[in-house]
Amino acid sequence: MNSSRTWKSGEVCQASGEYRCQACHLAGREVVGAFEVGKILPLCDGCPDKDATWRLVRAAAAARI
Numbered sequence: 698m699n700s701s702r703t704w705k706s707g708e709v710c711q712a713s714g715e716y717r718c719q720a721c722h723l724a725g726r727e728v729v730g731a732f733e734v735g736k737i738l739p740l741c742d743g744c745p746d747k748d749a750t751w752r753l754v755r756a757a758a759a760a761r762i
């Protein structure tokens with residue numbers, strides 16, 4: 698299990714929830730997205746030329762049964 702809560706664009710999402718782009722956050726932009734397990738994390742709209750680093754800020758509620 699990955700102990701970090703950050704993943705880069707192109708990596709497989711390991712936890713459903715709400716993510717925030719770290720680089721944009723540091724630059725004062727708020728770019729968030731909701732991704733699900735198994736999805737490939739996208740590039741960030743605010744970081745078109747670089748791999749974005751997405752940080753999990755809010756995990757999704759318990760999975761549907």
Ligand SMILES: [Zn+2]
Nearest residue numbers: 718721741744
């Ligand atoms: Zn960004």
